[in-house]
Amino acid sequence: MNFTCAARTDVGIVRSGNEDNYLMLAEHGIFIVADGMGGHAAGEVASEMAVRITAQKIGTLRGLSDEEAGERVRGAIRTANDAIFERTLSEQDKRGMGTTATVLVLLPQRYLIGQVGDSRAYLLREGELHQLTKDHSYVQEQVDAGLLTPDQARVHPYSNVITRCVGAGVDVAPDIYFGSLEKGDVLLLASDGLTGMLEDEQLVNIMESNGGPQVWVDRMVAEANRRGGLDNITAIVVRIDSVDSDTGEHPTVPAAASQRS
Amino acid sequence: MILLEIGGERYPIAAGETVIGSASDSAVVLEGVGVRPRHAVVQGMQAGAAAIRAADTEAEVRVNGVRLGSDPTPLLHGDKIEISGQELLVVDPARAGSTQLFDSGAFADLVPPPETRGTGIRTGGRLVCLTDGREYHIGTGALSLGRDAGSDVVVSGDQVSRHHAEIRSEAEGYLLLDHSVNGTYVNGERIGKTHLLARADVIRIGHDEFRFYADPTRQPAPAIKPAGLESEAPPVLPPVGAAQRLADTMHGMPEEQVQRNTPPSPEAAPLASLLFRSGDLKGRRSPIKVPVVNIGRGDYNDIVISDPSVSTMHAKLQRREAVWILTDLGSTNGTYVEGERLTGEVALTPGTTLRFGDVIALFEPLDDHVPATRTNQTRMMGRLDRLPPVSAPAEDHEKAIRPRRPIRVVPPRTKGPSPVLVISLLVMLAVLFYLLLS
Numbered sequence: 001m002n003f004t005c006a007a008r009t010d011v012g013i014v015r016s017g018n019e020d021n022y023l024m025l026a027e028h029g030i031f032i033v034a035d036g037m038g039g040h041a042a043g044e045v046a047s048e049m050a051v052r053i054t055a056q057k058i059g060t061l062r063g064l065s066d067e068e069a070g071e072r073v074r075g076a077i078r079t080a081n082d083a084i085f086e087r088t089l090s091e092q093d094k095r096g097m098g099t100t101a102t103v104l105v106l107l108p109q110r111y112l113i114g115q116v117g118d119s120r121a122y123l124l125r126e127g128e129l130h131q132l133t134k135d136h137s138y139v140q141e142q143v144d145a146g147l148l149t150p151d152q153a154r155v156h157p158y159s160n161v162i163t164r165c166v167g168a169g170v171d172v173a174p175d176i177y178f179g180s181l182e183k184g185d186v187l188l189l190a191s192d193g194l195t196g197m198l199e200d201e202q203l204v205n206i207m208e209s210n211g212g213p214q215v216w217v218d219r220m221v222a223e224a225n226r227r228g229g230l231d232n233i234t235a236i237v238v239r240i241d242s243v244d245s246d247t248g249e250h251p252t253v254p255a256a257a258s259q260r261s
Numbered sequence: 262m263i264l265l266e267i268g269g270e271r272y273p274i275a276a277g278e279t280v281i282g283s284a285s286d287s288a289v290v291l292e293g294v295g296v297r298p299r300h301a302v303v304q305g306m307q308a309g310a311a312a313i314r315a316a317d318t319e320a321e322v323r324v325n326g327v328r329l330g331s332d333p334t335p336l337l338h339g340d341k342i343e344i345s346g347q348e349l350l351v352v353d354p355a356r357a358g359s360t361q362l363f364d365s366g367a368f369a370d371l372v373p374p375p376e377t378r379g380t381g382i383r384t385g386g387r388l389v390c391l392t393d394g395r396e397y398h399i400g401t402g403a404l405s406l407g408r409d410a411g412s413d414v415v416v417s418g419d420q421v422s423r424h425h426a427e428i429r430s431e432a433e434g435y436l437l438l439d440h441s442v443n444g445t446y447v448n449g450e451r452i453g454k455t456h457l458l459a460r461a462d463v464i465r466i467g468h469d470e471f472r473f474y475a476d477p478t479r480q481p482a483p484a485i486k487p488a489g490l491e492s493e494a495p496p497v498l499p500p501v502g503a504a505q506r507l508a509d510t511m512h513g514m515p516e517e518q519v520q521r522n523t524p525p526s527p528e529a530a531p532l533a534s535l536l537f538r539s540g541d542l543k544g545r546r547s548p549i550k551v552p553v554v555n556i557g558r559g560d561y562n563d564i565v566i567s568d569p570s571v572s573t574m575h576a577k578l579q580r581r582e583a584v585w586i587l588t589d590l591g592s593t594n595g596t597y598v599e600g601e602r603l604t605g606e607v608a609l610t611p612g613t614t615l616r617f618g619d620v621i622a623l624f625e626p627l628d629d630h631v632p633a634t635r636t637n638q639t640r641m642m643g644r645l646d647r648l649p650p651v652s653a654p655a656e657d658h659e660k661a662i663r664p665r666r667p668i669r670v671v672p673p674r675t676k677g678p679s680p681v682l683v684i685s686l687l688v689m690l691a692v693l694f695y696l697l698l699s
Contacts, residue, residue, distance in 0.1 A: 010327055013461060016389060016472045037510040089574075089590075092561060098512050118510070154502035165512035169553055169579060170586075196506040197499055215335060222337050225325045228499040231507035 006213035013229030019043030023051040029106030038097030053080040084167025098165040136164035193231035197224035295345035385476035418467030570618025594618035
């Protein structure tokens with residue numbers, strides 16, 4: 001598999017610090033976005049720990065079955081949860097810290113996503129944007145239960161409340177998603193500072209414009225800031241340039257792929 | 262064509278290179294400390310697009326607050342370029358909806374002086390100390406900063422003057438005035454005598470940093486706009502609901518959730534309470550509104566029990582997967598559940614009597630998920646060696662968010678046959694015996 005990837009994070013216009021973190025390990029095909037919460041810079045600590053520990057624990061998924069790979073990702077997020085929760089107990093100023101985590105791993109012809117919280121993964125395929133993850137949020141649960149319409153959910157006073165969180169308790173239950181990949185697919189991981197500021201059509205417009213992943217993430221951040229930049233903004237874009245026919249191969253990265261963080 | 266705007270002046274970006282710098286032959290001449298002769302280069306493209314890059318690796322150029330690396334970044338309508346504390350606004354008339362042809366001179370006459378750095382920010386000014394998070398509001402009077410104890414914001418340090426600086430609310434915005442010996446810095450650059458503050462500016466005095474906040478500027482009143490340019494610069498607003506969604510993320514529901522008129526849900530009801538049976542809190546009921554509460558003598562606990570027998574961090578009560586779990590946090594005098602000292606974790610059932618040190622409390626969950634078995638005084642459901650591994654099935658959205666039943670909770674063992682059973686057996690035997698005998 002060949003892919004091109006780019007990432008960018010930005011403090012936004014309103015917030016004083018950036019509590020988002022991301023990690024792009026292109027050579028392992030691992031991409032993580034985490035949106036931390038908790039005062040006194042604790043949110044930054046939580047999101048940093050989440051991306052670092054999760055990536056470490058995933059290591060490589062080469063040769064694993066889907067089930068094993070899913071369990072590995074789930075276990076990695078839970079390990080990060082343990083470490084963060086441990087710190088909330090031992091360090092007083094870290095009480096209440098936690099983070100979302102959206103983890104994308106590229107498998108030979110498939111993607112694997114681990115999800116906790118309200119950061120999101122999207123897939124743009126043939127002009128259609130699919131949200132791959134489901135938010136662990138109060139309003140999402142209300143919508144699922146039929147108690148709120150999606151429109152009501154958008155303006156609900158508790159639309160900032162998440163119901164699962166890495167580091168808030170002794171354990172966490174990540175959702176795991178699988179799906180196939182095709183040439184030309186574009187995957188987007190984003191914190192709510194992006195998805196809350198831009199509509200789906202705007203995301204599609206940007207990812208269908210010229211320039212490629214680096215230009216797209218730059219545009220997404222600029223556009224979110226232009227609309228007010230109410231929260232920290234983070235985006236990772238991965239464009240699938242080719243998919244192998246045999247399944248034994250590991251993802252390869254073209255030289256042009258940029259990497260930050 | 263893209264325009265760069267600074268201090269009310271607009272500079273069109275033609276195809277080719279436009280240099281921004283302090284050199285007098287630069288297309289856009291910027292003066293000020295830290296501006297290099299050739300600081301940034303804007304590359305105009307044929308299609309009216311443009312990109313900016315730093316002229317060399319030393320030059321610091323920020324676009325929307327992000328420092329440019331070696332790669333150029335495309336400029337979009339509304340982008341803010343920052344060079345040594347000076348801000349240039351990127352304006353793309355085509356993007357803003359105007360279809361007119363004009364030259365920049367005529368344009369400047371037509372449009373009222375657009376919002377420039379700081380201008381018009383007149384409300385909601387406040388400073389937040391980045392060291393301790395304290396917030397200082399800037400009222401109509403001046404806010405003084407300095408080492409002097411009478412300052413509104415007292416800043417310590419030998420680099421700080423007694424009357425170091427002040428912030429005044431003026432007609433053009435919030436003005437920072439430097440009265441110091443060693444200087445006042447904004448976004449890393451030493452300012453002159455005065456500096457008009459922009460939102461999110463970071464002010465440094467000595468070793469302390471403060472971030473300046475203010476209300477967003479209003480859009481200029483449409484009445485000032487000339488008729489021909491009515492479609493100019495439509496306000497770009499965040500989508501509906503963005504403010505709520507992007508408020509500080511919280512895990513679990515806030516307290517007022519309980520009172521608000523929201524649809525019924527597992528999270529909407531008060532979760533549980535502790536009814537104290539002894540100690541200073543005797544007769545009081547402590548509500549539990551979040552799924553995790555810390556209990557102890559320390560004032561940072563969610564439930565504070567100020568009794569000498571209670572440790573500062575005594576115990577933790579947590580709801581997981583519809584089960585309330587109590588953990589002793591290594592307390593000195595122990596946590597007791599129905600008179601038994603707790604080691605590790607235990608799942609609680611309604612009506613359980615708890616003891617923290619010498620303080621006794623009754624645990625009363627109020628959420629729907631715990632079966633209402635309060636009447637028959639069930640004891641604890643069993644011990645959990647560790648929490649059950651929770652499996653969220655892949656690609657199963659419905660299941661993933663439905664509260665799950667607890668796993669691996671051992672039901673209480675009945676110790677021997679129940680009295681009722683014994684008596685009825687005895688009666689039956691007696692009847693049988695009687696019948697046989699007669």
